[in-house]
Amino acid sequence: MKNSIIAILSVIMLAACEGKKQVYTEPEEDKEAKSDLQGIWVDADESSVVFRISGDTIYYPDSASVPVKFIICRDTMVLQGANVYKYIITRRDHDSFDFKNYNGDIVKLVRSTNSYDSLQFVRRAEVSLNQRKVIKRDTVVARGDVKYHCYVQVNPTTYKVFKTSYNDEGLAVENIYYDNTIHISIFKSGVKIYSRDFAKKDFADKVPPEFLSQSILSDMNLKNVGDEGFCYTAELAVPDSYISFIVEVTVTDKGKVSMQVRN
Template identity: 40%
Template sequence: MIRKQSVFFLLIGLVLFFVACGQRGNDRKEEVVQENLEAKKNLQGIWLDDDGDDVAFRIKGDSVFFPDSTSMPAYFRVEKDSFVVVGGNTVKYHIVKQTPHLFVFVNQNGERVKLVKTDDESYLDLFAPKTFLAVNQNRIVKRDTVLYHGAEKYHCYVQVNPTTYKVVKSTFNDDGVEVGNVYYDNIVNLGVFNGARRLFSSDFRKQDFQKNIPSDILRQLVLSDITFNQANEEGMHFYAVLVIPETSISYIVELVVTYDGKIIKRIKK
């Protein structure tokens, strides 16, 4: 009898457990934010600043397009009273008012932005397909240096190779909306020879400096060049130059190729 009661209470406990789990699952489903498709439909088109003819952006389908030569389209959605733009970062802008021809929201600076929709198709030219801008090096650069240390002669080769690897730099347009500007990164080959003997040779990518530069900064940097600095008892010193495009922000990592072919990397002080 006691055994039957134990089984009975065990079954009751299992039923209550699964009911509770199902309820929690339903609660989680209810927490999912539904997209406002009607608001998204009303946003389709080209939007201008209310106080002039400056174009803010164009919305087509699920994408926001910006009238800038280096800006990537960004995915967007409307959640409740938020205009959510997903680019380099995900940013939510509070919607103050929206009608089919009026859009008012608060940008990241806390400023109220008022936009009006235009039917003037001449503005479409601003959104024609663009070629992304290659920063610092848009062609192959070759450089060689002959140097001596003691009685030994060394020949150093540097070659900068443009790539199609994109570097996204986040900026804000005149309306305070975050946009991602796209640039191309480089791969730089460094080779050092002692006569016919190859002492050192390697392709450098910006990821090779992740131990020297914070990751949140590194992702915005372009590996611009590697230049020769000097030769001393420690080895041959080179500077790897990494910059954030169109800014004064840069990092210089010192590369030392030792005379036994090893490499030392450190931030230039």
């Protein structure tokens, strides 16, 4: 009788345990660590760019590599792409980031201090380069019952831009190009509400100085007109290359200007 009672109690306890199976939950994300990792990271030994962290996404300099979402959980970096990959973090501070790869090797990264590294993430496409010619555009747009005339004029200058290249013998060769200024005017029902000449230096806080020194303000085009204002795309291009910065310039009805680099 005693043995029967013990057996029944064992079955009841086993059933109770099975009914309370623990469900695995991912550790809470360390948002402070993610915030501190924002920026470009380079190989500590070779100084080559490895990736850029922006928001909750990792971007690679290789355009063929797809950006991937990531989170930091305790001492682990979790990449959430088509598959989930986890890397143990061995060291992390504001300027250093070390973790183990799948071979068990320690990958040592340091935060980039070279603004030129950002060029590896700039879109690469055929670059239009306006040289020593005047270009005029007059676009009529409507917002409700009001018509606007948006004028753009690209004006050549005598300001020289030097770009250094190397010949087959390894000797430096300097090529000379000429920069532009671009005039924008906006008229509302025939009344001028905005007028300004843009030069390359106006974009100094949006692009790295190393890039700016070798680039030309090539063109500005009216992209669209919306509630925020008149949006233009300014192209700063490096001659004889596939590299350019596209900066969106928005002008409000009040004449206020804001800029942001387009990814």
